[in-house]
Amino acid sequence: MTLSRTITVMDVYDRAKTGERVEEKEWDYKIIPKTASALKKKYGIKMDKKKIIPEDPELCSNLFKAGLELLATCGVYCIDTNRVIKYTEEEILASLEAAPKSAQYGEVGLNGRMIACRRHDDKRPPIIQGGPTGAPCSEKYFQDIHQTYAQEPIVDTIVDGVMQTIKGKDPMPGTPWEIAAVKAEAKAVREAQMRAGRDGMGL
Numbered sequence: 001m002t003l004s005r006t007i008t009v010m011d012v013y014d015r016a017k018t019g020e021r022v023e024e025k026e027w028d029y030k031i032i033p034k035t036a037s038a039l040k041k042k043y044g045i046k047m048d049k050k051k052i053i054p055e056d057p058e059l060c061s062n063l064f065k066a067g068l069e070l071l072a073t074c075g076v077y078c079i080d081t082n083r084v085i086k087y088t089e090e091e092i093l094a095s096l097e098a099a100p101k102s103a104q105y106g107e108v109g110l111n112g113r114m115i116a117c118r119r120h121d122d123k124r125p126p127i128i129q130g131g132p133t134g135a136p137c138s139e140k141y142f143q144d145i146h147q148t149y150a151q152e153p154i155v156d157t158i159v160d161g162v163m164q165t166i167k168g169k170d171p172m173p174g175t176p177w178e179i180a181a182v183k184a185e186a187k188a189v190r191e192a193q194m195r196a197g198r199d200g201m202g203l
Helices: 009-018 024-042 057-074 089-098 142-150 176-195
Strands: 076-078 083-085 102-105 113-116
Touching (some): 009 083
Antiparallel strands (some): 076 083, 102 113
């Protein structure tokens, strides 16, 4: 089978402007739940509450097929345009085939990490990300909070939090204070990593 070409950023942008117009509530409460429920029944998907990660090969295969069909059937909802970005199964498979199989996170060396695709039965340990992960953090303790994560040997990379204030000001979106806060966050996390002896750690 000859796969379709991969999807580009321009394709996504154009489809976000021209796709079918759908109300967000209809998408969230009708389209997705109804389709997911039908696919769950179609592929006989049942959750084993004793296993967080499915290990049965047939179940794993059916989960992939259901996910592929869900994406091809429903597409992706763009909240900015209230339109649905649709992809064909061929486009999805081509994009998966072309996607990078690994990526360097952080600097190459002691504290950087190579992130690679893993199977459920992979013997390699997973990458562990630590940090407030987008949660609001006190400006006063922002750097200290991130240092506590960086100094834990088990943590491979940092997912930083968000400063509640910058120099006491509210970093409202679309204002110079927002830009100042983002710059201050990046600087503070890098300094926290250095203080913890984890220079070059992924962020």
